[in-house]
Amino acid sequence: MDQRDEQEFAEYFAARREAVRRTAFLLCGDWHRADDFAQTAFVALHRRWRKVRDKGALDAYVRRSLVRAVIDESRRPWRRERFVDQVPEAPSGDGEVADSVATREALVAGLKRVPPRQRAVLVLRFLEGLDVAAAAEALGCSEGTVKSQTSRGLEALRAALGDTIDDLRPAS
Amino acid sequence: MDEQKLAELFRDAARDAPPASFDVAGVRSASALATARRRTQVALGSALAVVLVLGGVVATSVSPRSEGNTTAAGSAEDASSPNVSTFGVPELAPNEASPDRNGGLPPKSIPEDPPTQGGELSGSADRSTVGGAPTGCAEVDRELAVALADELPVARGLTPAPAAVSCPPGSRGASYLLRDGGVTGTVSVVLTPPGELPPSFDEGTRSETASASGGRELHVLSRPEAGSPVVPFADELPALAGRLATRF
Numbered sequence: 001m002d003q004r005d006e007q008e009f010a011e012y013f014a015a016r017r018e019a020v021r022r023t024a025f026l027l028c029g030d031w032h033r034a035d036d037f038a039q040t041a042f043v044a045l046h047r048r049w050r051k052v053r054d055k056g057a058l059d060a061y062v063r064r065s066l067v068r069a070v071i072d073e074s075r076r077p078w079r080r081e082r083f084v085d086q087v088p089e090a091p092s093g094d095g096e097v098a099d100s101v102a103t104r105e106a107l108v109a110g111l112k113r114v115p116p117r118q119r120a121v122l123v124l125r126f127l128e129g130l131d132v133a134a135a136a137e138a139l140g141c142s143e144g145t146v147k148s149q150t151s152r153g154l155e156a157l158r159a160a161l162g163d164t165i166d167d168l169r170p171a172s
Numbered sequence: 173m174d175e176q177k178l179a180e181l182f183r184d185a186a187r188d189a190p191p192a193s194f195d196v197a198g199v200r201s202a203s204a205l206a207t208a209r210r211r212t213q214v215a216l217g218s219a220l221a222v223v224l225v226l227g228g229v230v231a232t233s234v235s236p237r238s239e240g241n242t243t244a245a246g247s248a249e250d251a252s253s254p255n256v257s258t259f260g261v262p263e264l265a266p267n268e269a270s271p272d273r274n275g276g277l278p279p280k281s282i283p284e285d286p287p288t289q290g291g292e293l294s295g296s297a298d299r300s301t302v303g304g305a306p307t308g309c310a311e312v313d314r315e316l317a318v319a320l321a322d323e324l325p326v327a328r329g330l331t332p333a334p335a336a337v338s339c340p341p342g343s344r345g346a347s348y349l350l351r352d353g354g355v356t357g358t359v360s361v362v363l364t365p366p367g368e369l370p371p372s373f374d375e376g377t378r379s380e381t382a383s384a385s386g387g388r389e390l391h392v393l394s395r396p397e398a399g400s401p402v403v404p405f406a407d408e409l410p411a412l413a414g415r416l417a418t419r420f
Contacts (some may be wrong), residue, residue, distance in 0.1 A: 021189055031190050039194040039198065106210040107181055
């Protein structure tokens, strides 16, 4: 890449790095691995920077690379995720801060118990704020699949968290 | 369930991120490394493909040659064909030999049984060791066959036969069944060692002799086909013997 391309990439990287890291964190539940996945996505973008003509599609490209990297990794035998029956203990303590930390950790732990593809749908829909069509493009599937995966993912998340988070209780 | 609240929960869960463990320089170096690795893979793949293609070409070009060598090394069933092909004289299937010029496939053109020579390699150029056999030149000598084919109008692909005479020990010989105008006959060439008697031949055969190198003698013999009183190439035999003798 020439100097101008490198400059544009550096600007995009600086603007999007934290957002991509957060998405990666909710997809895998671990900040170290999240950094690895985010870097993988940015490396893929850097290698194809000159070929991506529509700079408005950069986010979609990075998102797609990230989700694929996480799902592919979860399929490898030595990385295959194992579900456990017990949710990790919430930190003890009183007050609003303690509740907030407990809620965050409970959500991350609950997400780790959701199957990878359903988890990706939930993260794209609720963290990234994508609509059904954009999520379907990022995952390379149909919109109907995104809807069904969203429904199943929420059910799995509720089942994993129980009554830990009130906002996840189904409206009755 | 409120999707807005759910989105807030997700965003809140991903808050308080630790400092990033990579920067743009790391991304650039990893990208360069991946690109270099990719180029290496492509180069290795191309080199492997070239090696495979060359190997295939070499294998296909070597196969017929090795097959010819195997045959020339001495097949007891077909000893005459490889002798000719090794010297580059074109060879055709027997049914491709033009019958109009040769009068059909002659029984005399079929070589004698090679095993009578004790299984000697037909590919050997030095035929002087044949001397132990009583007839001396029961096998086709390739050098003589090629020389004779050069001097006479031998049909393309015609298979040489052993000399149609009885040779003294240590002799070498070859013959062709040829047509001279309307006359058909067998023209033989025999190279005898120094001091040996000339080859004996049937009645009606005409023979011419010339001196070859080393005291050897080169005999050219023309025998008409049965029932024909005219000897083919009769007038040319002296000159033919002289020309052939200069080669040996």
